[in-house]
Structure formats: structure tokens, C-alpha cells
Amino acid sequence: MVNLLVAFVTGLTTGGLSCLAVQGGLLASSLAGQIEADVQKMQVRSRKRRKDLRAPAANRSHLAAPILAFLTSKLVAYTFLGFLLGLVGQMFQLSPATRAFLQIAIGIFMLGSALRMLNVHPIFRYFAFEPPAFLRRKLRKTAADGSPESLSAPLFLGFMTVLIPCGVTQAMMAAALGTGDPLQGAALMFAFTLGTSPVFFAVSYFATQLGKKLERNFTRVVAVVILVLAILTIDSGITLAGSPVSLSRWASGIFGSTNAQAAPDGLTLGGSAAADSGDGTVVTVNVQNDGYEPSVVHAKAGVPVTLRMVSKNVRSCSLALIIPKLDLFEILDPTGVKEIDIPAQQAGSRMPYSCSMGMYSGTIIFDL
Amino acid sequence: MTQKITLKIAGMECPNCSMNLERIEDKLKGVLFAEASYRKQQMVLEFDETIVTLDQIKAEVKRLGYQVAGTL
Numbered sequence: 001m002v003n004l005l006v007a008f009v010t011g012l013t014t015g016g017l018s019c020l021a022v023q024g025g026l027l028a029s030s031l032a033g034q035i036e037a038d039v040q041k042m043q044v045r046s047r048k049r050r051k052d053l054r055a056p057a058a059n060r061s062h063l064a065a066p067i068l069a070f071l072t073s074k075l076v077a078y079t080f081l082g083f084l085l086g087l088v089g090q091m092f093q094l095s096p097a098t099r100a101f102l103q104i105a106i107g108i109f110m111l112g113s114a115l116r117m118l119n120v121h122p123i124f125r126y127f128a129f130e131p132p133a134f135l136r137r138k139l140r141k142t143a144a145d146g147s148p149e150s151l152s153a154p155l156f157l158g159f160m161t162v163l164i165p166c167g168v169t170q171a172m173m174a175a176a177l178g179t180g181d182p183l184q185g186a187a188l189m190f191a192f193t194l195g196t197s198p199v200f201f202a203v204s205y206f207a208t209q210l211g212k213k214l215e216r217n218f219t220r221v222v223a224v225v226i227l228v229l230a231i232l233t234i235d236s237g238i239t240l241a242g243s244p245v246s247l248s249r250w251a252s253g254i255f256g257s258t259n260a261q262a263a264p265d266g267l268t269l270g271g272s273a274a275a276d277s278g279d280g281t282v283v284t285v286n287v288q289n290d291g292y293e294p295s296v297v298h299a300k301a302g303v304p305v306t307l308r309m310v311s312k313n314v315r316s317c318s319l320a321l322i323i324p325k326l327d328l329f330e331i332l333d334p335t336g337v338k339e340i341d342i343p344a345q346q347a348g349s350r351m352p353y354s355c356s357m358g359m360y361s362g363t364i365i366f367d368l
Numbered sequence: 369m370t371q372k373i374t375l376k377i378a379g380m381e382c383p384n385c386s387m388n389l390e391r392i393e394d395k396l397k398g399v400l401f402a403e404a405s406y407r408k409q410q411m412v413l414e415f416d417e418t419i420v421t422l423d424q425i426k427a428e429v430k431r432l433g434y435q436v437a438g439t440l
Contacts (some may be wrong), residue, residue, distance in 0.1 A: 005377050119381075122407075124408060125407045126407060127381075128382070128383040128406065128407075130383040130386060130405070130406050130407065131383075131387070136390060137390075138386045139387060140387060140390060140391060140394070219381075302397075365428065
């Protein structure tokens with residue numbers, strides 16, 4: 001339930017903006033017929049009476065129905081996609097390396113999209129999904145065949161957004177795949193897509209009325225947000241790959257603590273390592289909603305080590321633990337202790353680990 | 369008499385602009401084929417010059433929110 005809330009809030013915040021940048025075009029085209037009909041009506045009226053040139057507020061309400069149809073269709077399509085992904089996840093388990101590769105590829109795509117939106121160089125136009133000519137023809141005919149009041153075009157185009165998922169959606173799709181359960185996957189994508197809907201609705205309802213200059217400025221703001229998200233996504237991928245150098249590891253190195261700060265009797269400052277062996281053969285890490293504590297633990301080299309992951313009422317992605325060196329992916333219990341056996345490691349070696357989204361990370365250093 | 373022409377288009381800022389531009393095929397009688405490309409910022413057109421003129425096409429492109437920046 002909390003995961004669904006997180007998915008909803010992600011959609012409401014970052015997802016809405018990011019997806020609008022990628023899929024907004026399809027929504028705009030589904031509204032094109034409607035807007036054009038409105039413009040024509042306005043022109044007819046303006047010929048009768050010059051003062052009517054300004055569109056009455058009631059005209060905007062015409063846009064509500066096609067936008068809602070588009071969003072409902074999109075919601076159904078993504079929920080179905082979530083179901084399919086959960087089903088696939090049930091059959092195959094993605095390896096940590098595949099997850100890392102996927103995350104970095106998504107990040108690069110987002111980076112390219114942001115640079116395209118900022119008009120940095122024509123080459124970045126290749127980062128945009130341009131539907132093939134035959135599909136555009138089909139979409140156009142669908143829009144043209146229906147009357148402006150017809151909802152068939154927005155319904156069809158809303159469904160077609162599954163072909164152009166944005167970066168954040170793709171990350172959520174990976175999470176749906178990771179649930180390994182069709183119903184959970186469907187629920188996750190439903191919650192996320194529902195979260196993106198208010199932003200989609202508000203922006204498309206009002207942005208269609210914005211001037212060209214204002215629209216361009218808004219696009220720049222979205223582009224900068226996507227740029228930041230892209231950097232974070234790539235960094236997550238690097239963390240997932242087990243790289244010792246990444247922004248999140250750097251941050252946890254600054255703000256995190258280490259079990260080297262443990263008191264002589266083996267108790268850490270946080271009191272979490274009460275069950276530690278003291279000689280570094282059993283090390284304990286507290287799994288928290290906002291990461292792993294301590295983020296750096298020191299363990300004994302040259303002998304098998306037991307890593308104890310202790311969680312208590314945890315509801316975040318820190319429960320989805322990935323240790324690339326061990327090729328391990330484990331979903332921890334919200335409350336419980338998971339003991340992971342680590343074979344003997346060389347002195348001085350490091351074993352980075354992270355959550356499945358690469359957001360939270362930690363390192364075991366074998367130097368005792 | 370059918371003419372084929374490639375127009376350089378300015379103002380295509382999103383991938384969906386190509387679909388928007390291609391609506392010229394439905395709107396302007398005499399335009400037999402239209403295929404635009406956001407990446408190339410151009411549009412290939414086939415039209416019957418006995419029915420529609422190039423100036424009318426340019427005017428329609430402008431009405432759709434873009435400019436013809438030249439011919440290729």
C-alpha cells in the first residue's frame with residue numbers, strides 16, 4: 001500500500017513533468033481537432049462581432065472531455081502493461097547487471113531528451129520518438145474521421161502512449177517488472193499513471209492557451225528538471241552496477257556513518273550492532289526508509305562473513321537489496337533479520353551494495 | 369500535373385509537429401501526399417499544381433504555426 005503511495009507521489013511530482021515532455025505531443029495532437037474547431041468558431045464569431053475575439057472561458061471546457069478520455073485510456077493501457085510486466089517478472093528475474101544497464105540507458109535517453117528540448121544541437125533530435133509515417137497517417141485519419149466532439153482520437157492516442165514511455169515511467173516499469181507479480185505490477189503502474197494525470201490535465205488544459213513564448217519558457221523548465229533527473233538516473237545505474245564512485249556513494253560517504261566508529265565493546269554508536277561478533281565476521285546493517293545505517297561497515301578479510309540486514313517497519317525501496325559482486329537480489333521483510341553469507345574476500349577489497357533503484361547505497365570494506 | 373517538392377520548415381519544436389504538418393494533406397485540396405520529418409526539419413509534398421499553388425501551400429503551413437524556410 002505504501003509502495004503504491006510512493007508510486008502515486010512519484011507520478012504526481014517528477015513523473016508528470018517528465019512524461020508530459022515525451023507524451024505531450026500525442027495529447028496535443030488529439031486536441032488539435034478540438035482546438036481548431038474552437039478557433040474556427042471564434043473566427044466566425046469575430047466576423048460577426050469583433051469583441052468576441054477573446055475566447056470565452058466556456059470554450060476551454062470543450063478540452064476537458066478529450067483530455068480526460070486521453071488520460072483514462074492511458075491509465076488503462078499502463079495498468080495492462082504493468083500486469084504484463086509483473087507476469088514477465090514472474091517468469092524471469094532481472095540480474096543486477098541488467099538492471100544497472102537498463103537504468104543507465106534510461107538516464108542517457110532522458111539526458112538526450114532534455115538537451116533536445118533545450119535546442120542544444122540538432123543531433124539530440126534523434127533522442128525523440130517520432131512515430132513512423134504509417135502510424136502518423138493512421139493516427140491522423142482516426143482524428144480526422146471523428147468529429148471534433150468524437151473521443152475516438154484521444155482514446156486511441158492515449159492508448160498509444162505505451163509506445164513512448166518517458167524516463168520515469170520506464171523506471172517504474174522496471175519496478176513493476178521487479179514485483180514479479182501481475183497484480184502488484186498492474187497496481188503499481190495504475191498508481192503511478194494516476195499520479196501523473198493531474199499534471200497532464202492541468203498543463204494541457206492551460207498550456208494550450210499559453211502564448212508561444214510562455215510555452216517555450218515552460219519547456220525549458222521541464223527540460224532542466226529532466227536534466228537533473230537524468231543525472232540522478234545515470235548515477236543510480238552506476239551505483240547499481242556496484243561502482244565505488246558515484247554521487248550517492250559520495251553523499252553517503254559524507255553524511256553516512258561507519259562501524260569503525262563502534263565502541264570498544266562492539267556496540268555501534270547507533271546501538272545497531274549488538275549482535276555483531278566484534279571481530280568482523282558478523283556485521284550488522286540497519287535497513288531504514290532513507291538508506292542503510294551504517295553506510296560503511298568494516299569486516300574481516302580472508303574468512304567467510306555473515307552480513308545481517310536488520311529491518312524494522314521499513315517501507316521503502318531500501319528493502320530491495322542488490323549486491324552486484326554476489327549477483328544477489330533479495331527482497332527483505334519490512335520487519336526482520338536477513339543473514340547473508342559472504343565468502344572470504346581479499347584484504348582491502350570493497351563490496352558495494354544498493355537498493356534496486358540505486359537510490360540508497362552502502363559499502364562493506366574487508367580490512368579487519 | 370503532379371509536382372514533388374521538399375520544403376525546409378522552421379518552427380518544428382517537437383516530434384509531433386510532423387503529424388500536425390501532415391494534416392495539410394487533409395486540409396488543402398490538391399495536396400496528394402505529405403510527409404514531414406522533425407529530425408530533418410523538412411516536409412516532402414506531392415501536389416497537383418492545376419488545383420493548388422505553392423503559395424497556397426506556404427500560406428497553409430503558416431496557418432498551421434510553422435514557416436517555410438526554403439525549398440530543397
